[in-house]
Amino acid sequence: MNHSTHVFPALPTQPTSQALVSHAGLSVLTSFLNALDFRQLCEDRFSQFVPATATHRPGKILGALALSLAAGGEQASDIDQLRTAPELFGPVASDATVSRFMGRLKDQPEAFEYGFATMTRSLRTKIWAAAGPRNPARLATPANPLIIDIDASLVHVHSDKENSAGTYKGGYGFSPMIAMADYGKTNGTGEVLAVQLRPGNRGANSAKSHIEVLNQALAQLHHDFYDEHGNLQAEKILVRTDSAGSSREFLHHLQSLGIQFSTSYSLPVLRERFIRWIDEKKYWEPALDAGGGQRADAWVIDASKVLELKGYPAGTRIYLRAEPLHSGAKASLFDTDGNRVTAFLTNSPRFNVAFLDARHRARGRCENRIKTLKSTGLGKLPYWSFAANQAWADLAMFAVNLVAWLQLAVLPGGHEASVWDLKRWRYRLFSMAGKLVSGGRQRRLLIPKNAPEAQLLFQLQQNIRLLFQRWRHGELAA
Template identity: 35%
Template sequence: MQDSEWSRGLAMSADGKGQIGHVGGIHLRLLAERTGLTGALSGALRRQGFHPLHDRGQVLVDLATAITLGATCIRDIRLLEHQRAVIGPVASFPTVWRALKEVDERALRRIERARAAVRRHVWKILADRPEGFPEVAVDGVALTGWTVIDTDGSLVLAPSEKDGAHGTYKGTYGHHVFVAVCDNTGEELAQLLHRGNTTANDTGVNIDLLTRAVTQLPWWRRQKILVRVDGAGFSRDLLRWIASAGGRRSPTFRWEYSTGWAFTDREQAAVEQADRRGLWQQATNADGEPREDAFVADLTGLLGDLSAWPAHHKVIARKEPLHPRHLKDASAYEVAKGMRYQTFATNTRHGQAQFLDARHRKHARIEPKIRDQKASGMRLLPSREMPVNTAWLTATAIACDLRAWLQLLALDGELAKATPKTLRYRILHVPARLVRGQRRRRLRLPASWPWADAIVRAFHRIQALPRPT
């Protein structure tokens, strides 16, 4: 069989010079430097009398950069080795391993404080933009001033010899990772690694997660917080803690929750009363338009005594036709009715049931974010030791922040909302040629690359960021 026209005379060799791959790693490393993240982490991990060849803060930033580029294990730090001509020497795999082993509980707390300080600076930059700080919108209405935190748990499979690995409720074996994400910015505020048999509604774990998440927020975004939790994660004590603003007594703090609610016989009886009384109202879709065959109703007054729950506690139900993909998990009542019923609870005082339902349904946006995190290093824990795996998860959280800041501060349009996979393909994995001249170094991107201008524009925007004071 003859070669086709395009491949005739084509050859390949590995002797190119001046080529730099994954040029987006330069953006991420520069972004960490300009926002003050590298310096803050260096200060957090500095130890008296210990002067390593590779600064530990820079090592952690480089690892987060590699994870953002697609690394899924510590050994993938080699992704940055071919950028030596631009960024200088990069820590080796054993050095990165030792750096993670050095991160104990006290170092983790210092890293959290460093991340919070840098986040204050970044959020100040966002607030000072002409478009202002990103606000979450529901039905086209912005929740101005509200910081929305979504929490969820995810199981990470692991062999039995790993510290903390245990049988899970799904019959698998591994760890339980709890994550808190800011829906305003897409940043991962906090993450906790626990044994696989830790229940999703463990009150202590969830309060610890939210406490760490709130600590990451600047003070001016802590007054009005909406916490969204799925039905597997809520508990009465957790909702009381949220409603009390974490035990704060100042009236300036107004924290609300929107959480999944169990559909039991009591809720079924309330739904039947709603049917008889005609209490159902048309539900809305993402853009605020009525959604056909979907309805919501406030069941609070039909559920009897709810005084044990926080003030203004209300329960809202949603019903829609039972889709075949939900049939295996449907109850006998849902199968008989041919409808799927979902209930959620909130302590929001005002707002129509349709709006509150649409607001709660946006909690589902945390699921693709966790899926992206699993594809960015969270799926495979690298060590048998729990502390090393905890430090690795911290690096994946920093990687999530870097990706979010890149999109918020340096990219426009669809690139500012692109998934990590799309971002890598279009921006991060592009090669460039390193050219030296006139005492300067210049990275030259392929002129034919469709997103070359966006990459150059992002680089200049990062360079222009104000440094922290």
């Protein structure tokens, strides 16, 4: 008789009436929202969207949707995961209540957009102030400005929705423009400042869209970026884009505001002698890798005196980078010596060529934020109404930012979780199981002490309590 050996233990499964919780790790976010006084803030901004006698208030509805998206939910009905644990998450609105709430939002989109923008700015100001020495506003200087990345992406849909349209890739859907703040490699993952939902046929190189989303992002910044007269201290900000943001109209707009820029640039067709000059690597200097060390197979150079820029803002310089062609890459007109040559423009007051190149190449981090944003709700817009989908995109942004704010203001500096993306937070912490017990007239949440991130959860809860006490007693001025 043959006996099979199982890969894993084969245990019988049966239902139980015990109070088990499958997303106990989300208690970190519920505690954080409570400490931020999220309920009252939402009541001030959104009370007009619910009846005065409604049981489920705006803060509870928006908070539950944000928790669901942070945990990996894809649509409004996924809050049923929270509904199974009322002892931990409290009473959760029904799907019909959420649907009616979203219906009221789409009827008054301007009121919701204004309320949401002022709410997130208020929270951001409070959290950045609590970050202390890691406050991005206080770290920003003209030499090391706060970087705002702007990029467009595509969101494909599989049914007809208001304002959806064909995309340049042959798909159908939307082309949102997104503005993000980059804290730097060692200071958290950064956050999303604004998401502007657009029809799918809107170009990524639209100067108008870049200006609109930039204005939304600037309105979200901490008051430390403004002087006593309310004027923007633009020299402490750098806008970084791909080549879609290199239009003269947009760069002149940035120059008029006094904002620094670093944008990729598509090289024009050059005369033969310029191509031969590019091949002479003796004039170039080694590029830097992500860790700040020199690379032996990549070079950079200031080409401003060789390549003439016409119609661009005064002080704009062009830098070139050469590195070996990737496997399978097709050589262009300029790649005559086996190296790919790319360019970027900047008006930065710094002139260290290798540093400027490394800073511009760090733009790749914004691609990760867009990927995270799509996996947190932006990738599947659930409503037909364009206004409702814009509100959903705002909620996705808020869910992503909740975790970014945790990393910035609650986690100790240098903690390994300070650079985790949201997918890792879901797997390591938010999906942690727990058990609810009662004793001494108090309910408690029990967490397995041998869970890999149990200590992280306890540390976050403790730090959130300390922050709440400091906010409550006015020790942290926003």
